[in-house]
Amino acid sequence: MVLSPQDIHNKEFSSKLRGYNVDEVNDFLDQIIKDYQTVLQENKDLKSQLDENQDKLTYFNDLKDSLNQSIIVAQEAADKVKTNAKKESEIINREAQKQADDTVNEATDKANRILEEASKRAKKLAIETDDLKKDTRVFRQRLQVMLESQLEVIKSRDWDQLLDDSGSTTYEDIEKVVSELDSNSRKSVKSNPQQENSAELVEDSPATDDAGETVVIFPDGQTE
Structure with missing residues (x-):
């Protein structure tokens, strides 16, 4: 059994001859x-702290176990979320x-x-362009032939004779000259080597109307 301060205080010693000094022993016991x-007080305080720390340790151990369980659950949930997300x-x-x-395929x-x-x-445009160029060349050739034939007719000396102001030219003479000019113009058109179709170019040559006047026929069918 552990002695208490009171036990030490109440302890009585027997006296003997030549024994210890009672006052010194009592002073020393008081100090003890x-x-x-x-x-004892420090031991009590330390025990109290130990109990308190033990309670805290128990709390923290329980908290650690709870946190570990939560971490495990969270890890499992995270792994599941990660798997589902993947x-x-x-x-x-x-x-x-x-x-x-x-x-991409549709585009x-x-x-x-x-x-x-x-x-x-x-x-198609290239073909149409080529056809247009061909038609243009044909039209150009026909127009050139027509203009050259008309120019030859205009340059003829028979016009000078026809338009002579001497007063000796009669209506019959004029009609005869116009007929000859018209005939020469037709021959000039038919004999031109650039003509591709003689039948078409004949229509482009000068013609005469009922009054005996020279009529110019253009490729589009208009007359002048």
Whole structure:
């Protein structure tokens, strides 16, 4: 059994001859009592702190276990979310890739159709342009032949004779000269080597109306 300060204080010693000095022993016991009380109080305080710390340790251990369990649950949830997110990401990527491929294929097909139509139009335009050039060359040749024949008629000396102011020219003489000029003009048109179609170019040659006047027939069918 552990002694208390009171036990030490109440301890009585028997006296003997030539024994210790009673006052010194009592003073020393008083000092021991004080120190012992201090030690006991410190021990009590330390025990109280120990109990308090033990309670805290128990609390923190329980908290640690709870946190560890929460961490495990959170980790499992995070792993599940990560797995689901990965699967969803793969699905989204596949759908996006498919949509991208479809868009590219559709755009490629549309571009090919546009290029094909443009190529057809270009070929058609080239053919039409070539045909237009040919028609233009033919028209130019016909117009050139017609103008040259008309110019030859205009340069003829018979016009000077016809328009002579001497007063000796009669109506019959004028009609005869005009007929000859018209005949020469037709021959000039028919004999031109640049003419591709003699039947068409004959229509371009000068003609005469009922009054005996020279009529110029242009390629579009108009007369002057």
